[in-house]
Amino acid sequence: MILFLDFDGVLHPEPCFDRTQFFCFLPKLEMVLHDFPSVKIVISSTWRENRSLHELRGFFSETIRHRIIGTTPHWRDCAELLEVIGFQRQTEIEAWLRNSPEPWESWIAIDDKSYLFRPFIPNLIKTASAIGFDEVAEMRLRTLLSIS
Template sequence: MILFLDFDGVLHPEPCYEEAQLFSCLPRLENVLRDFPEVQIVISSTWRDKRSLIELKAFFSEDIADRIIGTTPAWREIPEIMDTIGYQRHAEIEGWLRKSCRPWINWLAIDDKPYLFKPFLKNLIKTNSPTGFDEQAEGRLRNCLSISSRPI
């Protein structure tokens, strides 16, 4: 399972006016991920545009940072996929999946902007921008991960 992770509006509220609020929701997400050790993480946040993967991993606890395997490509780098998918973040995820040679792998995305994805996408865990990854989002993520980790 791959989890595509946004930052703003997920790991902290958006807007985030105080530096102390940055990554205030990260401990809740990390606690969920510790219960599902098979989940790998790909960063889909625009923070990837200004920071290296090493810099991005530094925000996370070491055990979770070790599970971050990359970042999605920017939509400008994948015009053929963007033209096909039509939704920016969704196209970036599809671009990463194709590049990984594992386009069939199960995946989820946590994001506060559903308009960046195809409507009614079941892979999307939507958060509320002002609260970020809250109790409701945690419940939805746990449910999705529990279903996907059940044996066939």
């Protein structure tokens, strides 16, 4: 299972004017991930656009960072696929999957912007931007990971 992870509105509120609040919900997400050790993580957040994979891994605990296997490409680099899919974040995910060694692997995305995905997509966990990864999102993630 691959988890495509957004940061803003998921791991901290968006907007987040207080830098000390960055990644304030990350411990809650990591608690879930500890219970599902086979889940791999791909960063789909816009933070990937100006930070290296090494820098992105640095936000996570030692026990989780090795499970971060990459970042999605930018939708502008997948223009032909975007024309077919029509939704930016989903295009980025599909492009990453198509270029991975196991393009058929199951996936879940956690994001606060559902308009970047096809409507009613069952493997999207939508968070509220101002709330982030809360108990509802945690329960949904645990449920989806348990049935995969």
